[in-house]
Amino acid sequence: MIRDITIGQYYPVDSIIHRLDPRVKLLGTLLYIISLFLFDSFAGYLLVIGFIGSVILASKVPLSYIFKGLKAVIFLLLFTVVFNVFFTQGDNVIGEWWIFRLTWEGLYQGAFMGIRIILLIIGSSIMTFTTTPKALTDGLETALHPLNRIKVPVHEIAMMMSIALRFIPILLEETDKIMKAQMARGADFENGSMIQKVKALLPIFIPLFVSAFRRANDLAMAMEARCYNGGTNRTKMKPLVYASRDYIGYALLGGYIALFVVLNLWFAWF
């Protein structure tokens, strides 16, 4: 059940995308998200879908696994779509009930926002599926390194992020275990009124918080025992080095951006 939540997890297979330098993937994801928000037509999405589709194909992560990650945000998705469908102002009214007003513009807007959110989540989860938390942090740390000059604690931020990512599966597993333990004591999380359901969460959340603090404490202790003291003067055993495939990756990204600019200009003109 809860261990089926796949968002933000690493998917261990060997593929060209997995081997790509994390900096390429970080920049790629950033550009991808920007492009997603700048397109405002379905035609533009064809390019985006083509791009992300080929990345998914190259990454060897099964499509079903990626879509499973969407389950976690299904409510956000439904919420957005429903609001857009019923509360978009428009003249081409299809039907009207009470304060709701179904218009063609609304339907268009709803479908548009729905696709945008789906593509956004798929795009960013592809990065976490193909990049180990360690590689991700390394990439982020190196990419943000210049910010050190204006006193941004880049290493610490990267370390916090990697710990947070590392803890997601651990805490999910812990939640699963606690839920089962309370179910074994007759707890019921599915039936009952809204208030009863919220109350039923207490026996999960309290042990979960206690355990999260305990784990954080243990981790801090273990890090200190190994003389961790932040990023100053810290060297890396495996520094990030670009390989030829990474330059090809950058080139492909450049191609995508060029196509994107051309398409946008073309839409603007016609």
Add this chain to the structure above:
Amino acid sequence: MSIKLVNINYVYSKKTAYEKKALTNVSLEIQNGEFIGLIGHTGSGKSTLIQHLNGLIKATSGHIYYDGEDIYANKYNMKELRSKVGLVFQYPEHQLFETTILEDVKFGPKNLGLSEEEVEQRAKDALRQVGLAEELWDKSPFDLSGGQKRRVAIAGVLAMHPEVLILDEPTAGLDPKGRDEILGEIAKLHKERKITIVLVSHSMEDVADYVERIIVMNHSKVFADGTPKEVFMKYKELEKIGLAAPQVTYVMNELKEKGIDVDTTATTVAEAKDSILAWARKNNWIEDKVEA
């Protein structure tokens, strides 16, 4: 009361890169009043197996019958099953959440929908049974020591009056004294209240002194199933799968090899002592004071 498992298979995270077979064709029957030790290496499937027994995990294929009733049948009452088959997880102290110990133990019976007096009575009985001093009952469970917390957690399951009590590594992380106390209390429960007990452990030493039957799991399959004597006779095979028989089994087998005719099936230190003394007496190594 009996639990019967027929050809149970279970696969974790099916059809993903994390796919892992946890149980393969497991069939076994647990009878009323048995005291069973379930032994196996980390990852052998023992924890998965016990979660099947109260329906927390549904088998990928196969059937489980409790008292002859199929627990996967459409309208089977899972909640009732969970009150009859009590499961104490590994490190059960991590599930405590209430403000006081007594309140925490009441959580289980409360979920059964009993009256307030009945709930209170059961909780107090359970706490007495695990030997937790009365002056602690109104304290926060988070203030207790590790061993005490574990007793509270076990009491939390006991208070539901289960017919079967399953304990997953109840002695993990406890010192020898705590271990003996917990195991002693479990044995007492079995004796006095005739509860069926399944004790999960990876230590033969732990279970050998108490259980009547041992089930050994290895690589998701049942490797051996029988009385401690029958299972420990295969001590050489057990070694191959990374488990060991109790120390006395080795001592007795060595003695036998050296030509001393002792009972190699002795599984506890007490049995071994009797057998060695009997041999010594027979060979006039010691004077028998009773006869003299």
